[in-house]
Amino acid sequence: MKSNPNIPSAGPKPYMNPYLAGVLLGLVLLASFLSLGVGLGASASIARAGAFVQSCVMPQHVADSAYFGAWGKDPLRYYLVFMFVGTLLGGLVSAIGGRRVQPQLERGPTASRGRRIVMALAGGVLAGFASRVASGCTSGQALTGGAMLATGSLVFLGAMFVSGYAMAWFVRRQWQ
């Protein structure tokens, strides 16, 4: 379907060229290296949000716990939490600009809502747990450590794709 350039189209705009988007992402990471002195990250802020919510319900338990307790009384005052808020805002501005804000549960054309919800939740629990084991996720380990050529982060990247591709066939129905 061709659109008339004189009439504003209501559909989403196309994405950026992948190599251009990659260079942009790489420059943001480089800027982080040269100003903060650390790379980008996302999973630590989710863990800290979890610690914050849990401490609202059971403050003493969280304060006494070995892992969350080390983050102190205010786990949200941390640079990666601010980075995550920025990531949300940057994503929002880009999605609005590209007319790509579409409230929906993304799934395959014949997949049930229930299946997709269970998959997203189970995958989230696993990814959240795994990112604490590895002290990072796709952002903080694979991308940041990969750009540093850190051996262990490249091992993380490899391991992530090995198990991802090994499991892909078993969970394909949510996209069918």
Place this chain on the structure above:
Amino acid sequence: MITTFFGQDGLGSSTALVLSLLLGFGFGFALEQAGFGSSRRLAGIFYFRDMTVLRVMFTAMVTAMLGLQLALALGVVSAEQIYFLPTIYGAQIVGGLLFGVGFVLSSWCPGTAAVGLASGRLDALIFLGGAALGSILFNEFYGIVGPLATWGDSGVKFLWAALGVSARSFCLDF
């Protein structure tokens, strides 16, 4: 010569927090522009339907790698000013394997789910809730699983050193 916030132990300062917010904005903007705000698109890599995600990721890694090595070689920044991630084989292998399963099940990872949520994706919100729960479980069972996070700690290690070449010649080969 750049003094980074990490170098002066200032990552907790208000300036660093504002800077993190701005860098996060650029991060989220680039991720969304690349199409990472859609789980269907992210799932495409695992079924060889859409390899755009890998192109973006690899281009970003090479761009930042070359920029960092150039900055180090020109003396714009010294290595002491950068926090280099340690290699912890056990943690990164076990964590990586578990993470990959979580990634393919949900078709999200933490950073992409942030831009997915910004794009209105309900499955991204569910993923983020699950990831917070997974982090809480890690804390609750820290006595048992905690040692995993430091298992095989080998300090800072670089791939180019493992291959027996210098950082400069490794990067020039690209």
